[in-house]
Amino acid sequence: MSGNVLVTGGAGYIGSHACKALRNAGYTPVTYDSLITGWREAVKFGPFEQGDLMDRTRLDEVFATYQPVAVMHFAALSQVGEAMSQPGKYWRGNVCASLNLIEATIAAGVKDFVFSSTCATYGDHDGVVLDERTTQLPLNAYGASKRAIEDMLKDFGASDGLNSVIFRYFNVAGADPDSEVGEFHQPETHLVPLILDAIDGKRLALTIHGIDYPTEDGTCIRDYVHVMDLVDAHVQGLNWLRNGNGPTTGGVDVFCLGTGDGFSVREVVAAAGSVTNLSVPMEDGPRRAGDAVKLVSGSRKAREELGWTPERSTMPQMILDAWRWHQNGGYGR
Numbered sequence: 433m434s435g436n437v438l439v440t441g442g443a444g445y446i447g448s449h450a451c452k453a454l455r456n457a458g459y460t461p462v463t464y465d466s467l468i469t470g471w472r473e474a475v476k477f478g479p480f481e482q483g484d485l486m487d488r489t490r491l492d493e494v495f496a497t498y499q500p501v502a503v504m505h506f507a508a509l510s511q512v513g514e515a516m517s518q519p520g521k522y523w524r525g526n527v528c529a530s531l532n533l534i535e536a537t538i539a540a541g542v543k544d545f546v547f548s549s550t551c552a553t554y555g556d557h558d559g560v561v562l563d564e565r566t567t568q569l570p571l572n573a574y575g576a577s578k579r580a581i582e583d584m585l586k587d588f589g590a591s592d593g594l595n596s597v598i599f600r601y602f603n604v605a606g607a608d609p610d611s612e613v614g615e616f617h618q619p620e621t622h623l624v625p626l627i628l629d630a631i632d633g634k635r636l637a638l639t640i641h642g643i644d645y646p647t648e649d650g651t652c653i654r655d656y657v658h659v660m661d662l663v664d665a666h667v668q669g670l671n672w673l674r675n676g677n678g679p680t681t682g683g684v685d686v687f688c689l690g691t692g693d694g695f696s697v698r699e700v701v702a703a704a705g706s707v708t709n710l711s712v713p714m715e716d717g718p719r720r721a722g723d724a725v726k727l728v729s730g731s732r733k734a735r736e737e738l739g740w741t742p743e744r745s746t747m748p749q750m751i752l753d754a755w756r757w758h759q760n761g762g763y764g765r
């Protein structure tokens with residue numbers, strides 16, 4: 433398939449990988465990004481338009497210039513710790529900004545919308561495997577803001593015929609195996625890049641956020657999915673919508689994206705040590721507010737309905753690809 437796809441947050445970690453996957457699938461990804469957290473150097477696979485989602489005039493201009501066939505919406509604030517201390521930033525930056533984008537999308541006559549949601553919308557469910565039907569009880573303003581955007585998409589589906597695929601993803605790791613793009617946040621808060629920083633001395637030690645959780649080794653459990661597999665699902669979801677398989681009368685369809693395997697923080701640290709053959713300096717720390725004990729997904733629906741097959745989502749492969757990028761790459765340095 434072909435055509436322009438407006439990618440918000442295309443200069444960020446997942447968005448930049450999605451742009452590569454879209455380009456490889458025949459689309460032209462048009463990145464719309466404020467560069468507040470994204471990187472200009474990450475925009476390599478299509479045109480770049482700098483802008484804020486709160487700027488409706490700028491959004492309308494970009495829709496008019498490129499006439500996109502669909503929107504993929506990644507731009508978001510996504511740090512749990514920050515969401516706990518500054519919830520207003522999350523409600524404004526995620527919910528208000530997305531409302532603006534959704535209204536601009538509808539005004540431009542675009543019908544297909546792919547949205548990046550999260551397992552943080554679930555909260556704690558006593559370790560059960562989470563799927564599309566699990567009740568969403570977010571523990572922090574990040575998860576709550578993403579759930580609110582999901583609700584908005586349902587409402588605009590009913591009122592305006594907007595068709596949305598919502599991906600609730602679990603923990604994303606790894607990097608483009610060609611190291612053209614990768615994960616680079618400033619400040620960094622995510623586990624895998626922080627482990628790699630500790631390994632190569634960019635930070636003194638990794639702090640383990642909580643060692644008294646009710647899990648086997650006392651640390652939180654997450655389901656890690658390779659960023660390349662994740663963005664493949666987005667392209668499959670987009671094609672699925674455009675082929676008319678989606679909620680054609682307007683509405684949403686939700687897919688969880690994970691592997692179904694849970695890894696504790698200590699297990700990820702051990703895997704990084706063994707893949708790199710280097711030691712990981714670490715220290716035990718207190719729990720981080722807003723963290724769920726265990727988030728593991730069933731992604732049967734994505735596999736069955738979209739034909740999604742994660743190919744690189746083993747822990748050693750994710751760490752290897754992230755490590756290669758870590759050694760070669762980074763932006764702005």
Ligand code: UDP
Pocket residue numbers: 512603621622623624626638639640641642652653654697720723
């Ligand atoms: N974590 C940790 N130390 C860190 C960063 C993260 O122990 O310096 C833990 C965090 O508490 C969570 C897991 O690693 O249990 C994954 O956290 P991350 O921030 O990467 O993703 P999140 O689960 O918040 O989306």
